[in-house]
Amino acid sequence: MLERYIRQYIEAQNGDEVIFSWQGGEPTMLGLEFFRDIVAPQEKYKPAGRRIENDLQTNGTLLTDEWCEFLKEHGFLVGISIDGPRELHDIYRLDRKAQPTFDQVMRGVALLRKHGVKFNTLTVVNRSNAKRPVDVYRFLRDEIGSTYMQFIPCVEPKDFRTVAPRVASSQFMPLVGSDAARPGTANSIVTDWSVDPQDWGYFLSRTFDEWYKRDMGVILVNLFETAVVQSMGQPAQTCVTAEFCGKALAVEHDGTVYACDHFVHPEYALGNLQTAHLGTMAFSKRQMDFGFSKRESLPKYCRECKYLNSCWGECPKNRLLRTPDGEPGLNYLCQGIKRFHDHAGPRIRQVATTLAKVSR
Secondary structure, three states: OHHHHHHHHHHOOOOOEEEEEEOOOOHHHHOHHHHHHHHHHHHHHOOOOOEEEEEEEEOOOOOOHHHHHHHHHOOOEEEEEOOOOHHHHHHHOEOOOOOEOHHHHHHHHHHHHHHOOOEEEEEEEOOOHHHOHHHHHHHHHHHHOOOEEEEEEOOOEOOOOOOOOOOOOHHHOOEOOOHHHOOOOOOOOEOOOOOOHHHHHHHHHHHHHHHHHHHOOOOEEHHHHHHHHHHOOOOOOOHHHOOOOOOOOEEOOOOEEEOOOOOOOHHHEEEEOOOOOHHHHHOOHHHHHHHHHHHHOOOHHHHOOOOHHHHOOOOHHHOOEEOOOOOEEEOOOHHHHHHHHHHHHHHHHHHHHHHHHHHO
């Protein structure tokens, strides 16, 4: 199955670079031998003149010297999942015995540094660390040494384990701004650890201020970089802010292919590598309809928003609310996204204008 996936994935690419992304769960639980087994078939099926790269998203707790020697040898880019300094990271990042993991993650980071492995950071912004944006940012910059930061908002409906995104009846969608549209309330539609929409805007705004003042052009932050690029009229660099989606397919261990790694539910299964080619599924009408529906399903409230071209309704999995006039399909994070663009928009446009002049 692994070799079939590698072969089909390479065959489905038409660029000079083919990038494999290994995620989980926690992919290092598969063991190092699994990853040794991917190198030979990648080389076997690589067309002449093409380049193959690998990236690995991990919490870092299982990394060893042997792991890092392998990652360095084969040029893996590693994403380390860490949610801030100890007191913030250990709120939710516990092991199966409910023990804190901060020290284990930092040990993994030290091993990556020791062996010269390229790495960046991924931080899940939750209900707790969202209230301390500058502390999180400075920790990642000064203690971890991250020069590329990804911030992902935690938005988990209470029924996310059993109900597929965009399948539940819209009659259960709460109105934006209501108690049910925020975490921690008795009737909330999201888990208690989900980020509050207003706190998401606060986190982005304060983090942007720190980045703009000290680190612009030195440290890359996924959501800030794409905001500048989109202000220049260029395509989004992140799927969540793009006009269309559908390029982030997920392949499970049994060969089942899903429309997106946020939509790994039976309702969004496209087929199986044993009976269909990955490239065929990726460019199937069903998958294209899935991608185009991101724009086509936007409520009027979004289509008339001045930030439409910077947001495009964010990720469809987060469209859990009704607009002020009751139309379903508004993104849970809408208020926070607006707060960020209200705050940072003038400087984002200023940077975009400057870059446009330089590039002429």
